[in-house]
Amino acid sequence: MTDDSALKYSPFSSHVDPSFWHKLSQIKLDIDKLDEKVHPVWGSYTNVNTVGLPSLHVDCTSYNSKFEELRYQLPAFGCQLNLNTLESYKSSDKTILLEKQGASLWADIANGSVLKNPALLSRFFLLTFGDLKKYTFYYWFAFLAPSTPNVQIIKPPALISTIFSSAQVESLQSEWSNIVDVYQRSYFIVKIQGDQAKIFPLSDIVSIFKAQCEEQWAEFYLAFADPCSSGDAPGWPLRNLLCVLAHYCPHVVGKKINVLSLRLVLKSHGQVNAADKSLLMSVQLLPHNETELKWVGWERNNRGKFGPRFVDVSGDMDPKKRAESAVHLNLKLMKWRLLPEMDLDTVQNTRCLLMGAGTLGCTVARLLMGWGVQHITFVDNGTVSFSNPVRQSLFTFEDCLSGGRPKAEAAAEALKLIFPGVITSGVTLNIPMPGHPVGDSMLKETQDAVATLEKLVEDHDVVFMLTDSRESRWLPTLLAGAKKKLAMNAALGFDTYLVMRHGVFCDDETPPDFNARSIPGRHLGCYFCNDVTAPGNSMADRTLDQQCTVTRPGVSAVAGALVVELMVSVLQHPSKGDAPAVLHKSTGKEDQESVGCLLGTVPHSIRGFLASWDQLTPATHRFSNCIACSEKVLKEYASRGFDFIRDVLNSAVYLEDLTGLTSLHKETENADVWEFSDSEEEENNSE
């Protein structure tokens, strides 16, 4: 026998619907648990309108007790063994597993079950291992077939239309379509009588092929629904069908058998040429020994090897990944639909340090997450108290119990509960403040706190000042200025708010042009630039209501939202922290400078007044005598480090002397022309 005349079959290729992995996981977690169970599973294939490789599908309905009957879908009987560990997967003997499945198929052939229910011949085995924490699966299909009998081609496959008349083909198609029982549709016997094709069930195989003489079955065709859409090779199901014939009618061995592979291309009702792509061939079975039957059918993997396939569906199934991609997709939609030029990556990769985890800190953190910011660190010295949760959106009543949880830590944990993809932590420490003297006992702790803060500012890109006092903003302002980080500030009064960005300094020595219509970021002032006193101990002389947050509850939400949006606008500006702030809103047509970034203008500060519902966006220059951001202060810090800071903490007037504010005060007293509104003082009482 030459190789050319040996009949070859087109193997099935496996198709797994995503829903199959969902169902498999669910069954493993809820039902099987640690059992390594064998599950009966349904597969389906079709011989109608097929595309590509002959495929066998499994999906979530595969686990149903009844086959999900869909139009033109044929049932395949499968067994799935789901193993618990990768080790048992690797070490399991695939040959023995396949032999076991083969034995069961052989039993169905030998005891006649397949004659009553021919669909039992479409048989597969599925070996799986799923890592349900990683949402990855190893899986290996075997489409069971006996290795023998060998079959020789007598008459090579030919298109049906070259042999049958069109009336016969049409009759075949309509007869087959009229088979009601889906289990009888995959394997059957066809007889041609005149213009008519007649279909007999597979159970007639014995009576039809019982004759000793091949002329007596010359008009009969052993037929099967062929999942293969193209080429000369008949599909895999024929293999098992010929094995059945060899078993029930051993005398046909060596004789000519007609085979019909039914392939339909159905495009409309009453279409007459749908079965034209079917094949006819004649074959001859070679003798084989049933007792030495071997089973084959393991599918090759993507690499063409005999081994399992691997799939990682974590992107579709891991809830954490789904949350992540959903958050990013939501933001991308903004980019896709409205602002194609938007730079989301810069925003999302910005590491944000939040000084304060109170009403402002909670609001700011949530909104940063809304923008996809992945890295958020809280600094706070407090614990969650009973008054907090109603205003501070990251806390609940539970956080207040047993003395209250540290706020920074509780806030970070809440962020993770909201969005597990966030990188967050909470640092509990007291921010050293000017005019709060450091005794010897506190020296070590203060030194550590300063070192921690220096490191934190170094490791982040943006520092948010969201604390409840003016003096606690001094050190962060100094550190952000010294390390040239963008500092964002939000402060609240009872019904007013101030939101601002600090200038981000560069080494450019060009003096500011006070007549320009805008101020570049490098020349913008900080929170302290408009104050002519150094921060002292603002808590010392206050009544309880002044020490606590006394603001209209909505103010912090408004200011928190604005400070985040302002940061995003700064980051969208090509000059980032150096983005110019417009001094006076243009009255005429908008020029490039006043437009700012693609999101609009980038103001220096936003002052809002709820009583009148007004909002202003003033911009001010960096003040050369500023106690937090002036050259003198930065230089002093650069050369003396902690010693300088300790001097500031110990004496409120030290900074005023250093920066020349003291002499300025004297001059103004002499001139007696400046008047300061005390409305500024409201900001001191902020959170």
Added chain:
Amino acid sequence: MGTISWDEFKAFAQSFLTVSDEINDGWAWQGDQDQLAGAFIAKKIKQLLRKQRSLPAEDETDPFEDTSCQTEDNHIAEELNGSQQECTWEYHILYSPSYATPVLFFNVFTSDGHLVPLESLWKGGTQGALQHLRWEALSQQEHPVLRRPYYYLHPCKTAELLNLHQGSSTNPIVTWLSSMGPAIGLHLDIAYGHLVQNQR
């Protein structure tokens, strides 16, 4: 206007299915029709793509390879489409109770059950018109009935579109799908045309 009720949706979908059955287009109901928006009509299309994975080098070993399974079997025909990868496009037409319009959900997956990310679809360029959609109404959502992630065309513009055809369309599903579908590779057969013929 341009909106329809759940019962109307079911009726329109049913006449859509009648045509589908006639031309073997493969649409079928799924889900529970007795529940508001609990059912939808679905169709799958298999598409061949050029295989992206390169074949492993000859000497490359597969840690899971099991040569014992390589029983001498010379009865396997050569793969005809060996250089192609198969993708399945799955389309679902649902009813959106909040917009009172049909809404289209879809997924694309490879034969191992792995969803193809939207970005790859765009990059692939196999569906040129998809490019335009990225600015408009395409996003990912949990399928309201199946509770799994699907891409979907946001229905915010659907009512508007249907309103344009008010009075001239006798089956809003066909009107809408024939204008939205091609962007995601779904082309309606001309046979559906008789469902929207002007009855005036």
